[in-house]
Amino acid sequence: MRRTLSRIKGAGLRSRSPVLRFLTALPGRMPRRLHIFLTDPASLLGLLIVAAIVAAALAAPVLAPHDPTAVSLERRLLTPNSEYPLGTDHLGRDELSRLLYGARTTLGTASVVLMAVMTIAVTVGILSGYYGGRLDTLLMGLVDLLLAFPGLILAVAIAGTLGPSLINVMIAMAAVWWAGYARLIRGMVLSLRQREFVEAARAIGASDRRIMITHISRNILGPVVVLATLDMGWIILGISGLNYLGLGAQPPTPEWGAMLNDGRPLLQLAPRMMLYPGAAIFLVVLGFNLLGDGLRDVLDPTTYQR
Amino acid sequence: MRDYAARRLLTLPLLLLGISIVSFTLLNLAPGDPAYIILKQQSPGEAPSREAVLALRQELHLDDPAPLRYGRWLVGAVQGDLGESYRSSTPISKELWRRFPATVMLTGVSLALAVFIGIPLGITSAVWRGSLLDGLSRLLALIGASVPSYVLALLLILLFAVKLHLLPAIGYGSPKHVLLPAIALAAGTSAQLMRLTRATMLEVVRQDYVRTARAKGLPERVVIGRHALRNALLPVVTVLGVNLGHLLGGAVIVETIFGWPGVGKYAVDAIFLRDYPVIQGFVLYMALIFLLANLIMDLAYRWLDPRLHFGKQGS
Numbered sequence: 260m261r262r263t264l265s266r267i268k269g270a271g272l273r274s275r276s277p278v279l280r281f282l283t284a285l286p287g288r289m290p291r292r293l294h295i296f297l298t299d300p301a302s303l304l305g306l307l308i309v310a311a312i313v314a315a316a317l318a319a320p321v322l323a324p325h326d327p328t329a330v331s332l333e334r335r336l337l338t339p340n341s342e343y344p345l346g347t348d349h350l351g352r353d354e355l356s357r358l359l360y361g362a363r364t365t366l367g368t369a370s371v372v373l374m375a376v377m378t379i380a381v382t383v384g385i386l387s388g389y390y391g392g393r394l395d396t397l398l399m400g401l402v403d404l405l406l407a408f409p410g411l412i413l414a415v416a417i418a419g420t421l422g423p424s425l426i427n428v429m430i431a432m433a434a435v436w437w438a439g440y441a442r443l444i445r446g447m448v449l450s451l452r453q454r455e456f457v458e459a460a461r462a463i464g465a466s467d468r469r470i471m472i473t474h475i476s477r478n479i480l481g482p483v484v485v486l487a488t489l490d491m492g493w494i495i496l497g498i499s500g501l502n503y504l505g506l507g508a509q510p511p512t513p514e515w516g517a518m519l520n521d522g523r524p525l526l527q528l529a530p531r532m533m534l535y536p537g538a539a540i541f542l543v544v545l546g547f548n549l550l551g552d553g554l555r556d557v558l559d560p561t562t563y564q565r
Numbered sequence: 566m567r568d569y570a571a572r573r574l575l576t577l578p579l580l581l582l583g584i585s586i587v588s589f590t591l592l593n594l595a596p597g598d599p600a601y602i603i604l605k606q607q608s609p610g611e612a613p614s615r616e617a618v619l620a621l622r623q624e625l626h627l628d629d630p631a632p633l634r635y636g637r638w639l640v641g642a643v644q645g646d647l648g649e650s651y652r653s654s655t656p657i658s659k660e661l662w663r664r665f666p667a668t669v670m671l672t673g674v675s676l677a678l679a680v681f682i683g684i685p686l687g688i689t690s691a692v693w694r695g696s697l698l699d700g701l702s703r704l705l706a707l708i709g710a711s712v713p714s715y716v717l718a719l720l721l722i723l724l725f726a727v728k729l730h731l732l733p734a735i736g737y738g739s740p741k742h743v744l745l746p747a748i749a750l751a752a753g754t755s756a757q758l759m760r761l762t763r764a765t766m767l768e769v770v771r772q773d774y775v776r777t778a779r780a781k782g783l784p785e786r787v788v789i790g791r792h793a794l795r796n797a798l799l800p801v802v803t804v805l806g807v808n809l810g811h812l813l814g815g816a817v818i819v820e821t822i823f824g825w826p827g828v829g830k831y832a833v834d835a836i837f838l839r840d841y842p843v844i845q846g847f848v849l850y851m852a853l854i855f856l857l858a859n860l861i862m863d864l865a866y867r868w869l870d871p872r873l874h875f876g877k878q879g880s
């Protein structure tokens with residue numbers, strides 16, 4: 260199962276993989292690899308899509324022509340026109356503005372989940388790998404437990420039990436998503452622990468805490484951030500899925516998955532209400548997938564050939 | 566082999582026990598008093614009296630300490646009794662069992678679709694690497710991996726049910742009904758299988774024994790079909806188990822969209838009715854199924870690959 264997971268998440272996830280070796284030697288080799296990355300049309304397209312959506316999310320208040328939550332029953336289900344470029348929804352709210360603000364909600368939620376996942380995973384991974392012993396057995400037992408079970412099912416159950424809200428969706432996603440990374444980080448820590456610089460730090464009298472925080476965590480942070488970016492698409496898929504089920508953002512908050520849910524009963528009457536947010540989710544996931552594939556190719560050219 | 570199977574069978578209850586603790590804790594984290602919720606469900610519209618709530622709490626032993634309640638629930642769960650639904654007072658295990666075939670059918674057809682589309686595409690893509698066919702299948706795989714099942718589901722309904730009137734959008738029963746949900750569910754998995762098959766195939770084709778096979782003059786069909794394919798497919802078999810988890814998870818959403826009367830829809834309906842024991846039972850039930858399926862998958866993998874040493878199994 261463990262082997263399978265690391266394989267699924269990409270070829271370069273094992274601790275002694277070229278990815279990690281490359282990342283530790285990052286500064287020196289940067290220009291060449293960057294060049295490879297930037298000359299690959301697929302990676303560039305991914306970068307472009309992601310950058311555009313992030314920009315749209317950041318600039319939503321400037322770009323949005325209307326208030327995304329302003330309801331007006333006279334203006335319901337308008338087809339696209341000059342004032343409402345993408346038309347209005349069943350409550351007369353501007354679709355374009357909702358999409359732009361929805362990018363904020365979706366990307367914002369995903370970023371919070373990612374940060375929470377990384378915080379938990381780094382903490383558990385370092386503690387487990389550094390101290391070993393009974394603590395390691397206990398924590399890795401928990402990790403195995405979470406990995407032995409389809410994450411989305413547990414996330415649905417957690418979000419559903421805690422009650423529908425965006426915060427609970429974040430809690431649910433973070434609670435099931437950290438396990439894989441924690442295992443990975445533990446592996447990295449196990450090999451770092453043997454290195455000379457850790458031994459040197461210990462020899463000059465550094466405390467365990469200091470070694471973990473200054474010496475070990477700094478060496479794993481780079482790879483971890485890259486690995487996390489590769490997974491952003493999956494996180495967004497999971498979040499919008501929960502939102503689609505109605506477990507997340509509550510009206511009138513604009514969110515792509517929730518907008519899709521709004522559009523579902525009006526599939527026949529106004530299919531665009533479902534097509535816009537559907538296309539938005541697809542695009543952002545596609546962007547992150549292309550970006551992730553590109554990064555993986557650049558970082559791990561030996562195991563992943565095109 | 567037998568040792569390995571026995572060891573795996575022994576760890577299975579341990580994992581289930583762990584998951585049961587997780588799901589029991591979850592139930593206890595749920596906001597609201599179960600007794601209040603039950604009474605509210607039984608007579609909606611009026612707020613239940615304090616006495617009635619207290620009496621029901623007594624009856625359900627809700628004031629007992631958590632470990633005791635967990636123990637009681639566990640004893641029931643081991644015997645296949647997952648308690649009763651707050652809403653309908655029907656036994657949860659019975660309802661799960663009744664809905665199980667629908668979910669098996671949906672995930673089974675999806676898995677079959679994913680395997681019979683993803684793997685052949687991956688093989689042809691690797692064999693004719695760089696060709697138009699390779700480019701097209703990789704594009705298809707990229708789209709398949711990026712389009713969420715629920716978006717694809719709605720698109721399929723829009724196209725085949727609303728516009729073309731070819732297939733029914735919701736319902737259950739005929740083979741026609743399973744087609745749209747299965748396609749929606751299978752897309753992501755088949756894209757993943759295609760990419761993995763292509764990658765492992767490309768790796769295997771460079772191995773020395775494939776060169777040897779070519780050198781001794783075997784026809785390309787035999788080189789690929791007999792020598793390369795067998796080894797390339799091993800990792801794919803392993804991934805099938807994990808993919809089954811993705812399918813079961815995705816089925817929760819897809820079943821809701823298509824009104825498919827499976828286990829996933831039961832759980833989602835329960836979530837909105839705050840029917841917590843159903844959610845808890847669902848988690849445990851899915852865990853059991855997923856773990857068993859993975860066990861079978863792993864055993865199949867070991868059986869397929871004689872290089873694996875069963876005795877020494879380190880991580």
